[in-house]
Amino acid sequence: MPDEMFVKVRQHLTQLSRVMNTIDATRLLIGLLYLSRASRVASDPGVPTWSWLLSQPAGRGPEIRAAVTKCLVHHLPAIEDPAAEAGAVSLVPVPPPGSEKSLRALIQAIGSTQQVGTLLDQCLRDLSAAQADGSNYFTPEDMARLMVGAAVPHDRHRVLDPACGSGGLLVESHCYVRERVGLNPTMSLRGRELHAPTSQVARMNLSVRGIEADILPPGDSLAQPEPEPYDIVLANPSLNQRDWTQEEGTQQHGSRPGPPVPLDPRWPEETPPRSSADSAWIQHIAHALAPAGRAVFLMADRVAASRQAVPKRLRERLLRIDLVECVIALPLRVYGHSQAPACLWVINKDKSARPGWGALDRRGQVLFINARRAFEQVPQSRARRLGDKNTALILSTLAAWRGLPEDGAAATPYSDTVGWSRSCSVKEIADREYSLMPTSYAVEPPGPERDTRNRIDQLKLELTEQFDRMRALELRLLDALEEI
Structure with missing residues (x-):
């Protein structure tokens, strides 16, 4: 991907992160990358595809948000969330009002390149840092x-x-x-x-x-x-x-x-x-x-x-x-x-x-x-x-x-x-x-710098062991309280 295109995508993602939290914005961009590769051809009439999303008319209304959500709901891998009540949490990041301009720019940028690996790697680094x-x-x-x-x-x-x-x-x-x-x-x-x-x-x-x-x-x-x-x-x-x-x-x-x-x-x-x-x-x-x-x-x-x-x-x-x-x-x-x-x-x-x-x-x-x-x-x-x-x-x-x-x-x-x-x-x-x-x-080899580092490492280890003992005692106390 050309550096200029990469910079533009990063700028649009930054704008998107101002109207939704950074984790959801990054997951939304990853979802668009996935859509660009997973939904190029419709399996049957009425199924929203990446080509359909690219062809959506320009405008600043909610249409583009609704189109993105429709594609994501249809194509994103279905994952059962055992930690959530049935239907209580959706794994589809929904673009909020105010995201229309950034969404359209991201869709056009992704659609104009065949090399998404670098962008995907950066998205994963961003998501890792945010989490x-x-x-x-x-x-x-x-x-x-x-x-x-x-x-x-x-x-x-x-x-x-x-x-x-x-x-x-x-x-x-x-x-x-x-x-x-x-x-x-x-x-x-x-x-x-x-x-x-x-x-x-x-x-x-x-x-x-x-x-x-x-x-x-x-x-x-x-x-x-x-x-x-x-x-x-x-x-x-x-x-x-x-x-x-x-x-x-x-x-x-x-x-x-x-x-x-x-x-x-x-x-x-x-x-x-x-x-x-x-x-x-x-x-x-x-x-x-x-x-x-x-x-x-x-x-x-x-x-x-x-x-x-x-x-x-x-x-x-x-x-x-x-x-x-x-x-x-x-x-x-x-x-x-x-x-x-x-x-x-x-x-x-x-x-x-x-x-x-x-x-x-x-x-x-x-x-x-x-x-x-x-x-x-x-x-x-x-x-x-x-x-x-x-x-x-x-x-x-x-x-x-x-x-x-x-x-x-x-x-x-x-x-x-x-x-x-x-x-x-x-x-x-x-x-x-x-x-x-x-x-x-x-x-x-021996030297003042090594001796200092060794002493610091030993102190860190001793402190970590004390924390481990505290955690073990805490868990034992909680177990004892559960049995009362």
């Missing part, structure tokens, strides 16, 4: 490339994102494989999103790009185990989830009295407490993997380093069954709008040498990458991003450790790099109380 306060942000493009590159999906793989947001990780998986096979992949892509409006955005995002995927009805993925195994699981669950619950009829949390219920196969040793959604997510993801499957997901630092009993026992079990392949310490503020420090985890059901996934047998070993300082500033902004260079550096390190050739060349020999990466045995990790914090293994 950030509710922790419902989407995975940034460079983070999605890192996660998919670390997972190494292949054609015919079954790929799951149990917290799919706008579907960005599924889109990136499809693009990753298509670039390597040169044809349209024959993958099975599946996602689930808790929020109904976001689930609808995911369907539209994939449809506009011509990617077939199964976006399941909105719901909580943690409510029950996945019914079938997957070769690849990708996830960016909320880092600030205070608690989690199970549906009636599954295993209870803690030791509340009540009738016996069926055991949940996701937690063979202990049920995650209500205060530990992170523990539940990790075990849910691990259980969803096929016998030779691999998963890549984001987790807050506290899960890798906390000395509390629940996360420590979970790390011990993961290492005991040799599931952890790599942990990457990420820079702050590059994976969303949360300020919480986070790591990227890679778990693998089979770390032996396998064609296409690595020529080196890495059973009993874990790779740690300290990418805390691998970021770049976004131009004219205080925001940060990984950027292409840092993403490529992380992936090349992981590929070398696996013995995986890149771009058809021979695999690069791996060696530990001070302050960047280190390969450790499970025994060494066990000797360090099962800590999976990369900054404890790939340690930067």
Whole structure:
């Protein structure tokens, strides 16, 4: 799309946001993009199409608003909202009075271009920023490339994102494989999103790009185990989830009295407490993997380093069954709008040498990458991003450790790099109380700056653990009050 056209669309969206809230205005623009690709031909007389919408006569009355609403109601993917009463909430963003001029300008602008990918990407970034306060942000493009590159999906793989947001990780998986096979992949892509409006955005995002995927009805993925195994699981669950619950009829949390219920196969040793959604997510993801499957997901630092009993026992079990392949310490503020420090985890059901996934047998070993300082500033902004260079550096390190050739060349020999990466045995990790914090293994060279950062990181971890204890006590108190 020409830069001039892109700027005009952004200006019209800004005008639209002055008469309706930013989230609805952005969803409306995404809906128009979807209409321009999904409703070009009428299936039968009387069905409103994109061509019909473009041909609507000029005017400043309500006609254009009514025409847009008619098209959206007919063509937008139908999503059942389990959180709303029947008919109480519509997922169609309705343009209000005063939006006529902006609507007509947006329709004409979209209708004059064949390249909508750049505009769609910007819309998703805008929607992510607008929803950030509710922790419902989407995975940034460079983070999605890192996660998919670390997972190494292949054609015919079954790929799951149990917290799919706008579907960005599924889109990136499809693009990753298509670039390597040169044809349209024959993958099975599946996602689930808790929020109904976001689930609808995911369907539209994939449809506009011509990617077939199964976006399941909105719901909580943690409510029950996945019914079938997957070769690849990708996830960016909320880092600030205070608690989690199970549906009636599954295993209870803690030791509340009540009738016996069926055991949940996701937690063979202990049920995650209500205060530990992170523990539940990790075990849910691990259980969803096929016998030779691999998963890549984001987790807050506290899960890798906390000395509390629940996360420590979970790390011990993961290492005991040799599931952890790599942990990457990420820079702050590059994976969303949360300020919480986070790591990227890679778990693998089979770390032996396998064609296409690595020529080196890495059973009993874990790779740690300290990418805390691998970021770049976004131009004219205080925001940060990984950027292409840092993403490529992380992936090349992981590929070398696996013995995986890149771009058809021979695999690069791996060696530990001070302050960047280190390969450790499970025994060494066990000797360090099962800590999976990369900054404890790939340690930067001594110096005043490093010592200051280490002390700050330690204080942050201690404060986070205190907050975790407070949340756990709060939930226990609420449970006790319910039983009175």
